[in-house]
Amino acid sequence: MAESPITDVIFDFCGVLLDxxxxxxxxxxxxxxxxxxxxxxxxxxxxxxxxxxxxAGEDFDDIYPDVVREQGEDIAAIFRYYIEHYADALPRTLPGMVELLEDLKAHGYGVWGLTNWSHETFHLAFEKFPRLEELLGGTIVSGIEKLHKPNADIYELALSRFGLTAGNCVFFDDTAKNVVGADEVGIHGVLFENALQAREALTGLGVRL
Incomplete structure (x- = not known):
């Protein structure tokens, strides 16, 4: 690890760690x-x-009247069902990603989470996949912080809270604008495709696993 400027890797959740x-x-x-x-x-x-x-931090109960007014009762009822059964929308971790986190940690790198996710449903991620909570050193959740990717403040909060230096970090996200947001605060942003591509990107930045 001494040969690489990268010391820490930050991961989005949905579309990166989780399906x-x-x-x-x-x-x-x-x-x-x-x-x-x-x-x-x-x-x-x-x-x-x-x-x-x-x-971004709004509560379901505050949003629901807008759903009813804009979409009608039938669609609103489906939205309520979706939020109340959100765990069903998280069927698995994405192939190879738990192993990537394990390998990074085993080789001395820090691993962290940074996700746009509601404060009301985020707990389901760790309840369904407790190994992620065990592996990650900490996670910034937009709905808890009321900050939101791709705005600079949420990346800066992650750096500050976890004691990280932007230029020593890689950030993986499956949404291009969020990768750009990371780049703009000095983090090495990478558009995520799959675990193999993530490993290759890390290798290109000097990470050795």
């Missing part, structure tokens, strides 16, 4: 065409927009 699958929560419980629309990139029902508000 986040809204369809897995809803499929078979609601009409297929409605589920298809909700899970589409251009979802007309705004599930991901409402969830993004929760990730």
């Amino acid at each position: 986040w699958n809204t369809r897995a929560c809803l499929e078979g419980r609601f009409p297929d065409d409605v589920v298809d629309a909700i899970c589409a990139d251009d979802d007309p029902h705004g599930f991901f927009r409402y969830e993004d508000r929760m990730d």
Whole structure:
């Protein structure tokens, strides 16, 4: 590790450490065409927009009246079901990622979490996958802090709270704007694809596993 400037690796959760699958929560419980629309990139029902508000720190109970008014009672009821059964949308850790965290720790690197996630549902990640909590030195959760990627303040909070130096850190996220946000505060941001690509990116930055 002495040969590398990298000392710490920071990970997003959904799409990086965890498989986040809204369809897995809803499929078979609601009409297929409605589920298809909700899970589409251009979802007309705004599930991901409402969830993004929760990730930024708003409470479900404060958002729900907006869902009812904007989408109607039937869609709002599905959104409530989704939030109340959120664990079903987290079917697994992504292949190879627990092993990557284990290897990094075994070789002396720090591993940390930084996620846009609601304070009301984040606990499910560690309840379902306790090994992640064991491996990570700490996690910044947007909904708890009321800060939100890709804004600089949430990255700066992670650096400050964990005692890290930006230039010695790598950050993996599956969303391009969040990678840019990390780069803008001096962290080596990498757009995540899979565990093998993450290992190759780390190798390119001088990390030896």
